[in-house]
Amino acid sequence: MSTAEPTRTTALSFRSADDSDVPALVELVESAYRGDASRGGWTTEADYLDGQRTDERGVREVIATPDSILLVVERDGEIVACCHLEHRGDHAYFGMFAVRPALQGAGLGKEIMAEAERRVRERWDAKEMHMTVVNVREELIAYYVRRGYRRTGELSPFPYGDERFGIPRRADLAFELLVKQL
Secondary structure, three states, X not given: OOOOOOOOXXXXXXXXXXXXXXXHHHHHHHHHHOHHHHOOOOOXXXXXXXXXXXXXXHHHHHHHOOOEEEEEEEEOOEEEEEEEEEEEOOEEEEEEEEEOHHHOOOXXXXXXXXXXXXXXXXHHOOOEEEEEEEOOOHHHHHHHHHOOOEEEEEEEEOOOOOHHHOEEOOOOOEEEEEEEEO
């Protein structure tokens, strides 16, 4: 008979970000996508982009945008993830999705996305969720397809020359629109 304690999973809590969260959210997003820390998870963009993913000014702008929520996800009082939800007419936009690299692959993303989709249906009566993903991120796109998003093939240009979005390491980057019926 084992005397080991059963694994305890603490529920996630969700709330809207405020200005006091900005430094922690910048650190979270950067750790999930850029630099060596991001290589601890599977969402890294370090092979495609150098530089920053976001900054304090950008996060503050998201928080201040009308019809927009920067959703903070906590476990035991610690920020473990975030995502941006924005009402855009007949649909909602999903972006700035970041989960701490050490926690990726454990099902948090699926749970957070379900909560985000529930919130936009209830708050804005959104019928679709839209997102854009860097087109060369096949593994990430496949993840979203498994969550019910469909590839549209609609591409928008990557903002080359605007270092607020990073410094591209290749010349073929674009954003692909993914859509899910809610």
